[in-house]
Amino acid sequence: MNWLKKFKDRLTGLTDAISRFPLTTLFLLAAAVVNAYSISTEKADTKLLLTFILGAFLSAVAQVSYERFFSKYSSRLALMGAAIILTGGYYLIVRPAPNLSTEIEIRTVVAMFALLWAFIWVPVAKSNTSFDKSFMITFKSFFISLFFSSIIYGGISIILVAFNELIFKIEYTAYPHTANLIFILFAPLYFLSLIPDYSRAKDDTVDQAAHCPTFLRILLSYIFIPLVAMFTLILVLYIFKNITGAFWDDNLLEPMLVSYAITVILLYILVSELENKFTVLFRKVFPKVLIPIVLFQVASSVISLNESGVTHTRYYVILFGVFAIIAGVLLSFLPVRKNGILAALLIIFSAISIVPPVDAFTISRNSQVATLEDELLKYDMLENNKIKPNDSVSEKDRKIITNTVQYLDRMGYTKEIAWLPRNFDVYKDFYDTFGFHEYQESGDENQPVYLTMEPSMPINIEGFDRFIQMDLYPFDNDGKQKINDFEKAGKTYTLVTDTKGKRIDLKLVGEDSQELIRFNTQEIFDKFYHYNATKGTITAEEATFTKENRRAKLTIVVQNVSIEKQANQNNAGIFVFIQIK
Template identity: 25%
Template sequence: MKLLMHLKKLLKNLYFSLKRFPYTIAFSTATTIILIILINYKSSFNANTVDTLIKTAMTLALGFPLSLSLSLLFERINDFKKITKIIILLGAGLLLSLYYFYLLNELNLLTSIRYIAVNITLYLTALMIHYLYQRENFELYIVHIASRAFVTAIYSVVLYLGSAATIFTLNKLLGLTVSPQIYNSTWFAVIGIFAPIFLLAGLPTYQQKLYTEDYPSFLKVLLLYIVMPLISIYTIILYSYFIKLLLIWQWPQGLVSHLVIWYSAISLAVIFAIAPLSKNNKWVKYFSFCFPKVILPLLIMMFFAIGIRISEYGVTENRYFVVLLGCWLLGIMMYYNLIDRKRNIMLPLSLALIIFLSVFGPWSSFAISINSQNKRFEELLYRNDMIKKEKVVKNKGSINQNDKKEINAIITYFKNNHSLEQLNYLPADFTIKNMDKFFGFSYQPHYRYNRDKYISLYIDRYPIRISGYDYYFEIPNYYPKKNEENLKTNHPLTLIYNRDDFVLKINYNNKTLYQKSLSEDITDIYRKIKDKPKTKLAPNDYAFIDENKEVQIKIIVKRLSGRIDNINKNDVTINSVQLIVCINLKD
């Protein structure tokens, strides 16, 4: 009976959600249907159709927070006439259409970042509408939604697992034909249709009042007794690190920027979430008072760290957003320190504003990054006397390797993130292929876009001929370290391998029979096989034989990871290797 009552209540809430947010749920459902179509029939469509479906799904997904914001606005201002609501909804539809045709005309980094920024802005707007501007208990409202989202995630996972188990049982026990894609389709249906309906069913109405007593107990325990102590410990660690840097007079590394930024953002979210508890808890009151002051020196050091990176490599979209988020965090912390009567609605309001402005206008991340990289490119060209009549010309002398790498990095940045037409001083007929004609050296992708190539040969699937050899060893696949590993004990024959310089040593009865660095042989194998399809590899491509008066060995490469330098093709770095060693002792 209780189960039926809970089920009835669930269905009633879902119906209320559908009735309250029909347009919002229609957008999420339509988006989900298109994604399911893409999952199941993408291979049947041509590239233009796939591109159109993806952009349509993106636009419809954007309609979810937009329609949600309007629905919440209509709840708050309930004296809108029906015709006014229709006009507003039609205006929203027109905005989505304009976004589709003018801001999604090409899917690239620029459109992706802008799309994410607009989405975040709209979701933040939806969260604020019921509480702009001086309404109390905004924090409890957000905590309530966060708790509902957590419950929604649990329900969604359980529903999917139950559905997947049912499909699996029908397939295995009853022999019904089931497409492998049905599991993905089911997952999308759960998170795209059920989850939004269930989440919105628990969204408080404008008339609903929230009280501190409603604060979720599990979240209270998590924040007060786990998260806040961890943040305090992390703060001590960061201060210890910065004090160490000051003592040795060394600038912080680039990684520090991200560590401080995300630590500050998470800490600010915690301060926001615990605000309703500050009246009755001294630990919360002390933490909320001290942290905005303690974080200021760390944020200043973070700006020094990111400033060093920008001075060396210029501004990119990633660095722009790190600086922007840092400025926002610094501003909010100053707000907490200077304003007595704080309104936490300022957090999402200010964040939504700067996120929106960061992707539109001459101050946007794209405009600033393009200008910065163009300025850096210009400095490199002038330094090497490579500009004549506002065009790139070959340098009559030689260009050092670092400048070549920097020029390649900038060209790679524009090629991958923007357009080469936006890079100044390039001739109209410049292409990647004819770069040597204008620069005097060929184009090589920057290392960020040419990462280590890992080769797994899977030779364990095929028989290995080891006739003629007495012993067999495997050298495991580790990254090189400065130590030697004895790979065999309790036997007269021992094999010692130095993972730092790839030196292999074979001893028998404490007598060294063989000692050699395998670095050059492994490097030659890497050059030979790195671009070959596995099906085209012959056994001799990944093996070599060596011998001396005492021993004959056969080395077989089983796994291999390395990198060839973009500029100097002869410079190969081997990062990891797994070897098989076959040994034949001579009489």
């Protein structure tokens, strides 16, 4: 009956977590309801879902803050009220936006990241329980709750599959609904049930909860630490080998070094209370090794700002680099019981990165606009607050202008720049605005281009006499081929293709074989040849080509186009609209 007792204890832990974190439970329940509605209707309300998840984080931090620093019930109500107000304020900020931009998403994630560290640090701040124990408890609780939740979801999914195959068909939404209840509602509550109330829990209870299992101790001490040591040696050798050249230009190394710094700091915290030769040596040596490695990378990132300006990703790389250097210095001299200062620093740095005017997005926007403006002024391309096209821009500066414009467009900042054309489209208007095509990295210029017209785009057919759908592809032989003929006012007209080598002309002829109008389809491939290979779709306006004279009018609307640059093979699916005058 031991299993029954354990099950009862777990169930009691869940009910205790609900009573301990009532507001968090309500926010999680609301998030589950919103997500269930989205699953059923297939209409995602991401703003509301993120609001409730953020509210769950805020209310959890409010609860542990109450447990650590307050005792009166009125203080608990005040903290819960503050969490509700902050959650409501967040929703009022994001609600007017037409969609969740990258900026909003990153600000939200960083805020949740800071709240997570606050949840770990606040309950043990200035207490007898070390931050390292709180971190270990949180670390273990996360993976335990994830493990049990995954097992439960897998079991229920198997039951649903069996029921669907053997009894009667069930809706496919049963699976996402199950995942919603387990991972949005059950898993967080089970996680919270494993977090002790440090202000009331006995020391032996906390020690037991923070105990590092044998498996994890072996994994950290005898596998992770040697692997990190080997990787560190490779990094040091690379830096010494390339210190006079490639290191300062290798931006691909940034994410690797950031990951390395994160790994070293987290591993240091996890092994802070483990005593063996590997962990002791790791704590003595690696914080000191971390400092010069990250210092070199921060210097490299700062140097690169001279050309490319600040982006939010580069901002976070440099900011985290500064944090990692400070952390390395502190870990080199402070005792392990002071590791909680790292959490406080992370919270401060996170707040700096999302609160104007020194946040990642204000600084990156101003920097990128200034970089673009400097490049345009260098070539006298800004005149009367308007851009003047110039095809004599150097390849290096084309790259800078292209990257800057693409970044500003991706972040939704182009609408705020007065000297850019109204409703500027980076793919459609780039050439006409700047006088040259978007810069492509070496090798990218040979990438194939595959484009389709955006779905559900209206096409004006008023005034046309005939509509023909056809494909354009290279013929084996030169010559003419009839596509379609039709009558109007007792006269017969014929649309033919006139092929000469790679050139295919669309030609409209009358009864006496008189040519009325001709369109060179190479114009289609010439227009889209330099389009970015990742664009994917084009608007109806981009897809439309018109040729007109006093006898007839041809309008060609491209449905899809394929340009194989290396094979020199082009084809397209088109609509041809014909008007006889």
